Amino acid sequence: MEPAELARSMLGWYDKHRRVLPWRALPGKTADPYRVWLSEIMLQQTTVATVGPYFEEFLRRWPTTTDLAAADLDAVLHAWAGLGYYARARNLHKCAKTVAEQHGGVFPDNEEQLRQLPGIGAYTAAAVAAIAFDRRATVLDGNVERVMSRLFAVEEPLPSVKPKLRALADTITPERRPGDYAQAVMDLGATVCIPRRPRCGQCPWHDACAARAAGIAETLPRKAAKAEKPIRRGMAFWLINPEGSVLLRRRPESGLLGGMIEVPSSDWLERAAPGLGAVQEQAPVEAAWRMLPGQVRHTFTHFHLELGLAAARFGPKDGDGWKRAEGIWVPVDRLSEHAIPTVMRKVVRHALGSV
DNA sequence: CACACGTGGAT
């Protein structure tokens, strides 16, 4: 089938099955670049269902690029808490400031300039150019990779085959309605050409699909084997002062959970669970630490974490040793006011449940 | 190119 015909049938399918999403313009309307950009950043490696409430909250608090640029970084991190990949939130804020200061608060309308902005890579630059400005740009996300690998029965594994998939995708991207086309292929990948049990009977490219014809659609795209996730273990320290506040800390700005608030803990290492030795060496202060039963489990992208919990409480008669602890003291009923990632919310829930 | 970087839902 000709590329033009493929694009036409895809757009026809999209006109019939277009989903209503908070960041999406109504048919024939112009999309707001700020919303498109914000949604694209949030949707990186994150599902539509998860993003929904966060998108609404961000838009309510910061309706425009310049509003977001004027916000405190900590407020942005707090609003982002739970979404994951926290570098996105830092880059989001940095990007808003750059657009406000260097572009008059208006997003550039082309791929090349968008690509220069923090947090905007090849995919997002193409997506914003296409969706917000209706520029011809080839978006290549996980959906498009899957659709292309099946349409052309590409059997070489990702990620090395990615340039080939991009070239194939580029041959179909139309000059007219490139924004709708980009969303159409991604929607197709999200609802029809899905990873398992693809619904080929509903696909506008059913007759053109080489993988379907060969009976191998569900096996594509092929992917290189992933490394096994190691288990790291550590000990978290739940410390309460005489005022009933708990000790928290802010993590370093870069790396895992960068800039987020945490319950202090020992190092997380790939060896046996730390015992009282870790308490002696890495606890924030000397105290009458006692081990709480059970542990907190959490899985990150590249490792499993098992966290034991040691707790101590300073009462009015226990001296002021607690004052030597480094960090911030937060009343337990005001924890929600801080940028606490999910793993640390699990720690908090476990500690409060053990009281 | 390979790896670091979160989380929750589906199977």
Add this chain to the structure above:
DNA sequence: TATCCAAGTGT
């Protein structure tokens, strides 16, 4: 329970 995977980017 274990594994996969989702509208990727930065280093």
